[in-house]
Amino acid sequence: MRRIGFFTLTASPPAPPANARTLEALRRALPDCEIEAVEVVPRLRRAPLAYGMAGAVAAASYAPDLLAGRKSLKHAAVRTPWLFRWVKRMAARVARERGFDATFQMQSLFDASVPGLPHFIYTDHTHLENRRYGAAGEAALYSAGWRECERLIYPRARTVFVRSSNVARSLVEDYGLPADKVLCVHAGSNAPVPPAPADVAAPRQRNTILFAGIDWERKGGPALLQAFRLVLERHPDARLSIVGCTPDTGGLPNCEVAGRVPLGEMPRRFAGAGIFCLPTLREPFGIVFVEAMWHGLPIVATEVGAVPDMVEPGVNGALVAPGDVPGLARALCAILDDPARAARYGAASRARAEDRYDWDKVAARMAGRIGTGAV
Structure with a gap:
């Protein structure tokens, strides 16, 4: 049985329900594979020195934005080159220890690819897509160092799955990814799917x-x-x-x-x-x-x-x-x-x-x- 490492920031509440929904659906779609969740944030918290460093580096990198309330430390902490490198090393170590045959990651805030293993990404965004929202989008951008890290993520994947066609376009136009490496698969509902609704009459x-x-x-x-x-x-x-x-x-x-x-x-x-x-x-x-x-x-x-x-x-x-x-x-x-x-x-x-x-x-x-x- 093939083993796939499913890397996500966190799969437990209050994580986005889509993380758990995707994991459950992939397990049903790939019954011949053992898919194991690997949560980045809990592993970081269990490494006190790294956890403290992640916060300190983010605070130093984004001090003006944090003081002005334009960004939160929680979001800034996962968007630094320091944490990017930490996750990269952690993913390689876990993949070797668990004997993964492939890796899969939710979102593109880190790089869980391992040399020699097929790697897949499922994301609802690219960072540069923010530029299409004008001044507000430009203000939402993180450091140039982080943007360079993000550029490294996509070419290392066999396929980048996306939720929407605008993100597919961004990967091709903004990041130079070949179109055949991008596949729009959409996304499901976070809430339970209702039965077919009755006609709205009242x-x-x-x-x-x-x-x-x-x-x-x-x-x-x-x-x-x-x-x-x-x-x-x-x-x-x-x-x-x-x-x-x-x-x-x-x-x-x-x-x-x-x-x-x-x-x-x-x-x-x-x-x-x-x-x-x-x-x-x-x-x-x-x-x-x-x-x-x-x-x-x-x-x-x-x-x-x-x-x-x-x-x-x-x-x-x-x-x-x-x-x-x-x-x-x-x-x-x-x-x-x-x-x-x-x-x-x-x-x-x-x-x-x-x-x-x-x-x-x-x-x-x-x-x-x-x-x-x-x-």
């Missing part, structure tokens, strides 16, 4: 617009609030449900602010909505769009990042430019005006989720390459 449900995001500003919440004010002029019975954050809505009527809710409550929130709207300004992927599609919702969003892969105008929703308040209001009203269109868009969302955004199908796409490369 007026209150049909007229409810759902926003779900923690970062109100970055996710385009202020623009949605302005757009909803315009929507109310045409649809005074429309409702806006805000989940994940607690913004000041300025007394705007028909707004419910739920704040942070448990992941288990989200199916009820999706089921109680008629439209999902997230006019995000920057979006590496946006798993919440996948969850909205699985719940059969029409989607109104912005044409950034991975979103155009998920939302096709005139098929399952509408896309507008970031910050386009009048365009956002028009798109929402067009769906509220036409229940038949809303139902058609919702059905198309569900169909797209079943075709592209199912973890077992995602893993099967990866297994097609890993099965022939992990020898």
